[in-house]
Amino acid sequence: MIKQLADEVRGMVGISIRDRTSMVYMETCRSEDDSAPPIDIGAAFPIMVSANGRAWLARAAPEERDKALNQIKVLYPKLHAERIAEVRHALRDFVQLGYCTSPGILRPDRLALAVPMARPVNAEIVVFNCTVALRGRAVPPLRAEIAGRLVTLVREVEAAMGAGA
Structure with a gap:
């Protein structure tokens, strides 16, 4: 299923989970299109700037989200200060749209969207x-x-998986 979507949109589709202050890819599929992002299993991106990190924050219980954001604030105060307003905006967007984005944050020539599963696995x-x-x-x-x-x-x-909302 993820390979089919990657091929159809000429991009990369991945599955990630949180590891401390980052999101780590557990699976990736990309189209053969040479513009598809070359992201592989094990690649990690900061929670506050990645679409998948923002989606994780949106799905996390408030106390878990606050704990993660506080950890980032302590370890990376500049990043936290620069991005917290965007994260709050992304959380509001998620409530309305059901997904998060990070248009051009990590790479201005790319669009990234992320959707968390409704329940933890x-x-x-x-x-x-x-x-x-x-x-x-x-x-x-x-x-x-x-x-x-x-x-x-x-x-x-x-x-x-029998794990719907």
Whole structure:
């Protein structure tokens, strides 16, 4: 399922979980398109700047979220100060949209969206994300297309696991 989506959007689809102040990829699939981001299993990205990290924060229980953000504030005070307003905005967006983004934060030429599973798996919040190269494509329609497909993918995985909302 994730390989099919990666091929269709000419990008990368991954599955990640939290490891301290980062999100670590447990699985990745990418299209053969040479613009697909070359992200592999084990790659880690900071929670506060990645779409999958923001999706994790959105799904986490408030006390777990606060604990993670406080850990980042202590270890990386500059990053925390620079990004906390964006994170709060992403949390509000998640309530409305059901996904999080990080358009151009890590790479200005890429769009990343992420959707957490509705329930933890083995006590872990599992996050699916999709990253594509913009290549001159308009962000709003691309975001809408990918968001709908990514949400559908996550819901299908949840249904297959019997872990839906």
